[in-house]
Amino acid sequence: MSAAAKKSAAQKPADEDIWNLRLYVAGQSAKCIAAVRNLNAFCEKHLAGRYRIEVIDLLENPKLARDDQILAIPTLVRKVPEPLRKVVGDLSSTERMLVGFDLRPASP
Amino acid sequence: MEEHEPAEAADIIRAIREGEVDAFVVREAAEEKIYSLRSADLLYRAMVEEMKDGAVALDATGLIVYCNAYFAQMVKAERASLVGKRIFSLVAEADGFFDLAEERTRTGTRRQELNFKATDGTEVPVLAAMNRIRLDDTEVYCLIVTDLTEQKHRDQLLIEGRRKDEFLAMLAHELRNPIAPIRYAAARLLTKDQKPERLEWARNVIDRQVDQLTRLVDDLLDVSRVTRGRVSLSLEPVEIEAILARAVEAARPLIEARHQELSITQPGKRLWVNGDATRLAQAISNLLNNAAKFTPEGGRLSVAVEVEPGEPGWVRIVVSDDGVGIAPAVLPEIFGLFAQADPSQGRAQGGLGIGLTLVRSFVEMHGGTVTGASEGLGKGSRFTVRLPLLPATVDRTAAARARGGIAAGEDVRPRRILVVDDNADVAESLSEWLGDSGHEVRVARTGAAALQQAEAFRPEVMLVDIGLPDMSGHDIARKLRSIPALKDTVMVAVTGYGQQHDRRRSREAGFDHHWIKPLSAELLSELLAALDAAKR
Numbered sequence: 001m002s003a004a005a006k007k008s009a010a011q012k013p014a015d016e017d018i019w020n021l022r023l024y025v026a027g028q029s030a031k032c033i034a035a036v037r038n039l040n041a042f043c044e045k046h047l048a049g050r051y052r053i054e055v056i057d058l059l060e061n062p063k064l065a066r067d068d069q070i071l072a073i074p075t076l077v078r079k080v081p082e083p084l085r086k087v088v089g090d091l092s093s094t095e096r097m098l099v100g101f102d103l104r105p106a107s108p
Numbered sequence: 109m110e111e112h113e114p115a116e117a118a119d120i121i122r123a124i125r126e127g128e129v130d131a132f133v134v135r136e137a138a139e140e141k142i143y144s145l146r147s148a149d150l151l152y153r154a155m156v157e158e159m160k161d162g163a164v165a166l167d168a169t170g171l172i173v174y175c176n177a178y179f180a181q182m183v184k185a186e187r188a189s190l191v192g193k194r195i196f197s198l199v200a201e202a203d204g205f206f207d208l209a210e211e212r213t214r215t216g217t218r219r220q221e222l223n224f225k226a227t228d229g230t231e232v233p234v235l236a237a238m239n240r241i242r243l244d245d246t247e248v249y250c251l252i253v254t255d256l257t258e259q260k261h262r263d264q265l266l267i268e269g270r271r272k273d274e275f276l277a278m279l280a281h282e283l284r285n286p287i288a289p290i291r292y293a294a295a296r297l298l299t300k301d302q303k304p305e306r307l308e309w310a311r312n313v314i315d316r317q318v319d320q321l322t323r324l325v326d327d328l329l330d331v332s333r334v335t336r337g338r339v340s341l342s343l344e345p346v347e348i349e350a351i352l353a354r355a356v357e358a359a360r361p362l363i364e365a366r367h368q369e370l371s372i373t374q375p376g377k378r379l380w381v382n383g384d385a386t387r388l389a390q391a392i393s394n395l396l397n398n399a400a401k402f403t404p405e406g407g408r409l410s411v412a413v414e415v416e417p418g419e420p421g422w423v424r425i426v427v428s429d430d431g432v433g434i435a436p437a438v439l440p441e442i443f444g445l446f447a448q449a450d451p452s453q454g455r456a457q458g459g460l461g462i463g464l465t466l467v468r469s470f471v472e473m474h475g476g477t478v479t480g481a482s483e484g485l486g487k488g489s490r491f492t493v494r495l496p497l498l499p500a501t502v503d504r505t506a507a508a509r510a511r512g513g514i515a516a517g518e519d520v521r522p523r524r525i526l527v528v529d530d531n532a533d534v535a536e537s538l539s540e541w542l543g544d545s546g547h548e549v550r551v552a553r554t555g556a557a558a559l560q561q562a563e564a565f566r567p568e569v570m571l572v573d574i575g576l577p578d579m580s581g582h583d584i585a586r587k588l589r590s591i592p593a594l595k596d597t598v599m600v601a602v603t604g605y606g607q608q609h610d611r612r613r614s615r616e617a618g619f620d621h622h623w624i625k626p627l628s629a630e631l632l633s634e635l636l637a638a639l640d641a642a643k644r
Contacts (some may be wrong), residue, residue, distance in 0.1 A: 026131035026142050028151040049451045053196035058133060062140035065133040073142070088119045089128025 015042075019051040020080035027059045027074045031090045036072035038091035045094075046103060162234070162253035170195045170206055176538040180253055182234075184226040195251070200225045207238065207250060214240055233260050243448040246432075271445070275462075280330055280562055282324055286317035293317075325501060330390075331462045334469040335445065341473055342382035342611070345498055345630055348379040348423055352623075354410070360465050361402045363409065370396075374411040380498040383474050385624045386432065391470040391478075391637065394463040395427040395491045404430025404491065416494060423497050434482035442480050443468040451630035471495070521640055522546045526567035527554040528584065529602070530576050538627065540572070547636075555579035562588050568639070571627070572619070582617035589618035602627055 023039055025032035034045060036055060043051045058065050068077045068086070078085040078101060087100045099103040120298045123129050130145040156163050164172055180187040190198075193205055200223035204210070217239040221558045224232045235258040239249040241250050270274060293310040293483050333339045356372065365369050381388070392411070399409045410431045416422035429561030464480075471478045476495040482488065507587050525547050529535040532553070550565050552558035555578045564577065568590075574581035582599055600621040601614040614622040623631060 026144055029130045029144060030150060031130040033151070058131070058142050059144075060138075062133065062142050063141045065142075070133050072123055073133065074127040074129060075425060086116055086119070088116070089123035089126065092128065 009036065011052055017049055017050050018080065019052070019078065021051060021056045022056060022068065022077045022079055024056050024065065024070045024073055024075045024077070025067070027057060029073075032074045034090040035076070039076060042091065042094060046098070073102055138561055162251075164195065164196055164251040164253065164566065166206075166208070166238075166251060168208055168247060168249075170208055179253060182226070182232055182253065183224055184230075185229050198224055201335060202233050224253065233257060246370070258593070259580040272360050275445075279324075279328075282322070286320050290317050290421065312488075327462055327466070329437075330466055331445070334466060339387075339469070339473065341387060343382050345380050346383050346385040346388065346624075347630075348381060348425070348495075349374060350426070350624070351381075351383070351388045351392060352411065352413060352425070354385065354389035358389065358393035359396035359400060360398055365406045366400055366403070366407075368400055368403060368406065369408045371408070371410045373410070373414075376415050376593065379413070379415070380630070382498050383495070384470075387470040388474065389495065392425060392427065392466045393463060393492070394467045398463055399427055399431065399489065399491075400560065403429040407431055410494075415497070421499070422494050423460075423499055425493040425495070426490060427493075428488060430488040432489075433487040434480065434486050434489050435485050436482075439482060440479060440535055443478070465493075467493075502593035522548060523569055523636060524548045524565060524567045525569045525571070526550050526552060526558070526561055526565060527571050528552045528576070528581070529571075529573040530554065531573070534573075555581075555584050557583050562594060562597075566593055569598045569600070569636070571600050571602055571632075574601055574614070578622050581619075582613060585618040600635070 006045060015080075021036060021039070021043070025035065039053060043053065056064050058070070068075075070077075072088050074088075074090060075085045076091060076097075085100055085102075087097055095104075117546060120129075132143050134141050134143055156174050158286045159176065160178055162182050163176040164179055165174040167173050172190050172195055175187060175190050177187060178465070180190055183190070199206065203222070204221070204224060205218060205220050205305075206215075217237060221236070222236050224234050226232055229519055235256055236251060237254075237255040238249055238251045240247055289311070292314040296306060296310045330339070352374070357369070388397075396411065397410065403409060407430050409427070412426045412428075415428075416424045443464045445462060446593075468478050471493050474495055477577050478491060478493045481490045483494070505598055525542055527535050527542070527549060529538070530550075530553050535551045535553065539551050542549045550561050551565070552561045555576045558572070558576075561567075572581040572584055576584075581603070585599055585601070586599070589597070598621070600617045600623055601617075602618040602623050603610065603614075604623055611622045621635070
C-alpha cells in the first residue's frame, strides 16, 4: 500500500494537498452544464477525496471575470496547488486536463 | 487588454474552434458583460416553454408580451393570438389582482385563487402568483398560473364522500329510531297484561313506526333509482288540482301534528300537465313536509297554484312557509344529495336530506324547474315548481264543457256503468254526473253489493275503488272475471296508489285500467269514446 493512501486513511489530507478548482460558467448553458459534469467525473477519478470545486456564474456577477482574466466560458482555473493553470472549454477531453494539470506529460 | 500566456490564448482559440465554449466576457466601459451564444439560455427557455404551469410575462399596462404553451392550452387559445392581448380579458373576476400600479403588486409577490376565462367561455380555476422583475431598463410582471381544475374536482369528491358518511350516520340513526318503540310494543304484546286498550296501543305504535320505516326505505330506493337514472315515469294527462290534493293529503298528518295552518290558493280554471301523478304529488308533498318540518309549531304554510304570469304555457306551484328559512350561503346547495342545511334543525323532525333531491329530479324529469328562495335565516322559505302545461289544456276542458259534462250527446252511446265506492259522496256525485250525461248508472257501496249488482246489471263499465271495507277491489275483479257474461266488461281500478307494483297487481287481478284518485273526467270520457270506436 502506498504512503499517500496510508496517510489519507489515517488522517485528513493537509490543506496544501487539496486541489482548489474554480469553474467559470455563464448560467446553465449547454457547455457549462457539460463542463460541470465532466469536471466532477474527472475529479472523482483522478483526485478522489482531495479536491474542492467552486462554480462561479458570471451571469450573476460579471466582475468576477476579472480575478482570473476569463475571456471564454466555460473556463476551469486551478488555484491550488500552484502554479495557476487554466483549461478552456467544456472539459470533454480527460487527456487535455491531465496534461494541463501536469498529471501526465504531454504525448510527443 | 491584459497580458495572456500564449498557451492560454492558443487554448482559447482551440476551444472556440472545437465548440467547447458558448459565452464570452467582454469589457465594455470598464465593466464586464457576458455575451452568451444562442444556446446559453436554452435550459431556462425550455423549462418555461415546457413546464406544466402557465407562464405569462406582462408589461406595466397588463399587455401579454409572452406566454408559454401551457397557458395557451389552459385558456384554449392560439399562443400567437394571446400575445398583445390584455390579461384582464382572460379573467372572470380579477378582484384587483392585476392592479399593476398598486404598491403591493410592485413590491411583493401576489398570490391568489382566480378564475380564468377560456375562449370557449368555460372558467378555469387557478392559483396565480405574480411578481415584478426588472429587465435591463424596463420592468415586466412574471405571472405563474397553476390549473386547479383537478384539485377542485378532488376536493369536491372529498366533500361528497364526507357527506355520504354523514348521510350514512344519519340513516343509521333514522332507521334505529323506530326500532325501540316497536320492540317495546312487541314486549307489551307478550306480557300477560292483555287489556284491549294495551293491545290497541301496541298495534298503533307498531303500525306508525313501520309506516315511518317504510317511508324511509321508499325514499332511499327512490333516491338510488334517481341517481342511477332508473326512474321511469308513467305519463298521462293529470290535473294539477288532483296532484295537489294528493300531496296535501300526504303532508297533512305532519302539518296537523305540528298545529300548523295550511292555506291553499288555486286558480279558477282546471290546469292539465302531462305527468306521472304519483311522482308529481310526491314532489309537492316533499316540499310541504319540508315546510312543515322547518317551521315551528303553529306556523303558517301556504301552497299557491297559478299560471305563470306572462307565460301561459306554464303553471307555477309555490310552497312557502314562515319558518327557519335558509342561509344565503347554503341556498345553492339545498338540492344536492345529502345536503341538509343545518342538521340540528332537521334532526328534530327526522329526515335524510334527500327530499329536495327527489323533488328536483322528479320535476326536471317532467321538463320543469324548481327553485328555492329565502330572505335569510328566520325569514321563511319559498319553493317554486314550474311545469309545462299540456298544450291542449284549454281545448280539452273547453270541449268537455261544451259537451255539457262527460261524453254524452250524439257522439257517445249511453252505457251501463257500475260505480263501486264505499265513500257515499264520491259514489253519488259520480253517478249523478254520469247519469246526467245519459248513462245508466248503479252504485255499490260494498264488495258484496258489487258482486250482486254486477251479475244482475251486467255493466259495460265498472269503476272500482280498491279499498273497500269488506273485500278488496282485486278480489271483486277476480270473481267477476270468471263470469262469462262479464268477460267484456271494462274494469277500472280507482286508487290512491300508483306505484309500478300497484299497477301490476291491478292488471293481474283482471282490471283493464288503473287510475289514480281523484277520478279524471277526461280519462273517463276518453275511455267511453274509445269503447264506442271499438264496438261500433
